[in-house]
Amino acid sequence: MALTPLVYWAQRHEDIYLRVELTDVQNIDVHVDENVLHFSAQGHGAKGQNEYKFSLDFLLPVKPQVSYKSTQRQVNITVHKIQRGWWERLTLRERKPVFLAPDFDRWLDESDAEMEIREKEEKKNRLKASRQKEEGFVSLKTVFLIVYNLVQFLGFSWIFINMTVRLFIIGIGVKIYYTGEAESVTYFTENWLKHVRSKLFSDSLYDTFHTISDVMFFCQILALVEVLNAAFGVVKTGVIPTLIQVVGRNFILFIIFGSLEEMHHKPVVFFVFYLWSAIEIFRYPFYMLGCFNTEWKTLTWLRYTVWMPLYPLGVLAEALAVIQSIPIFDESKLFSIPLTKVIGTSVSFSYFLYIYLVLMFLGLFINFSHLYKQRKRRFRTKKRKAN
Numbered sequence: 001m002a003l004t005p006l007v008y009w010a011q012r013h014e015d016i017y018l019r020v021e022l023t024d025v026q027n028i029d030v031h032v033d034e035n036v037l038h039f040s041a042q043g044h045g046a047k048g049q050n051e052y053k054f055s056l057d058f059l060l061p062v063k064p065q066v067s068y069k070s071t072q073r074q075v076n077i078t079v080h081k082i083q084r085g086w087w088e089r090l091t092l093r094e095r096k097p098v099f100l101a102p103d104f105d106r107w108l109d110e111s112d113a114e115m116e117i118r119e120k121e122e123k124k125n126r127l128k129a130s131r132q133k134e135e136g137f138v139s140l141k142t143v144f145l146i147v148y149n150l151v152q153f154l155g156f157s158w159i160f161i162n163m164t165v166r167l168f169i170i171g172i173g174v175k176i177y178y179t180g181e182a183e184s185v186t187y188f189t190e191n192w193l194k195h196v197r198s199k200l201f202s203d204s205l206y207d208t209f210h211t212i213s214d215v216m217f218f219c220q221i222l223a224l225v226e227v228l229n230a231a232f233g234v235v236k237t238g239v240i241p242t243l244i245q246v247v248g249r250n251f252i253l254f255i256i257f258g259s260l261e262e263m264h265h266k267p268v269v270f271f272v273f274y275l276w277s278a279i280e281i282f283r284y285p286f287y288m289l290g291c292f293n294t295e296w297k298t299l300t301w302l303r304y305t306v307w308m309p310l311y312p313l314g315v316l317a318e319a320l321a322v323i324q325s326i327p328i329f330d331e332s333k334l335f336s337i338p339l340t341k342v343i344g345t346s347v348s349f350s351y352f353l354y355i356y357l358v359l360m361f362l363g364l365f366i367n368f369s370h371l372y373k374q375r376k377r378r379f380r381t382k383k384r385k386a387n
């Protein structure tokens, strides 16, 4: 025989909530037919395990679509009113069915319900406002990163192209000079070629600092922004690797090359600048595309692969520059720390440079493993996305 479960009800301006006191419910059937809700299910109620049924003839029209959710302890039913409003009772008949009672857990009177609506609306508005603020910040951040990456890309491209063109011209100069044809040209032409060759060679290898340094200074000072970006969470990356990278390069640029005129004409400047710019012409456009949520696979591959040979070579070139600068610092006593007049001597900056050489290889190890992890993460996520 079908029994009636205990049913608790509450209302809001738009909905009716029913809570049916049945546990471990199965075979639930809930539907609204001609404004009457019919419920039947098997479950454990006040009369033990049984089939339970009830129906409710609503006071005012409701929508035929009902939603329900059954948990282990109860069945929650939501019925939607056709017209928004507050009902004075639930059923058409004035006499309340015996199995029906107010759900005091959800019960609100009309004014409380209005307050609830107002609170919900205010919460929604607050959420909307904060989302708009966040979106504004995100778009501002994106514009900032696009501009930053674009400026760096243009700077390093100028450096790289300038140096490549000069290197290419030397190549041709050397080739013309050493070919058999060159031997057959007049003494005047040979001398002229010799002059051109030596001029081009010295210009491109020995004069890198004077041609390139201003742009390199600009780009590397600007790169300090990357440390701030990492520190303030503007981009998702570690502060330590970025700090090592930026401080490491700026030390070479400003202290080793910038402060010693004797270093300006050394070919090592060429190698250091060339190796630095060779990665950045891929890294910055890769970041730029990332800002547009776009990816160009070849560029991604280059960004996460080219550093493998370039990083150790870059550190080697920087180490060579440091080693070459040591006798110059010793002789010039630049940055040396004067000891008291009694001792009458000073501690040369070169001692710091020996320590720095060790730090460089430590920095190489930290950043190499960081870049290796970034590469693995990048290609792992890509593979997972592809699956």
Ligand SMILES: CCCCCCCCCCCCC[C@@H](O)CC(=O)SCCNC(=O)CCNC(=O)[C@H](O)C(C)(C)COP(=O)(O)OP(=O)(O)OC[C@H]1O[C@@H](n2cnc3c(N)ncnc32)[C@H](O)[C@@H]1OP(=O)(O)O
Pocket: 145, 148, 149, 235, 236, 237, 238, 241, 242, 243, 244, 245, 247, 248, 249, 275, 276, 279, 283, 287, 288, 290, 291, 306, 307, 310, 311, 312, 313, 314, 315, 318, 359, 360, 361, 363, 364, 367, 371, 374
């Ligand atoms: C602490 C005191 C320091 C003392 C120093 C003493 C030791 C000094 C040793 C120094 C050795 C330096 C040698 C070096 O100068 C030699 C060379 O550079 S040789 C040339 C080769 N070099 C390189 O390849 C390094 C290039 N640089 C880098 O890759 C970065 O600077 C580095 C911090 C090393 C790594 O980059 P990052 O951690 O940012 O990795 P990702 O590129 O994968 O980026 C992670 C996510 O962040 C997003 N991101 C990062 N930057 C930007 C940006 N500007 N705009 C937009 N988005 C950015 C990126 O898209 C990634 O996000 P997602 O994963 O979602 O795609």
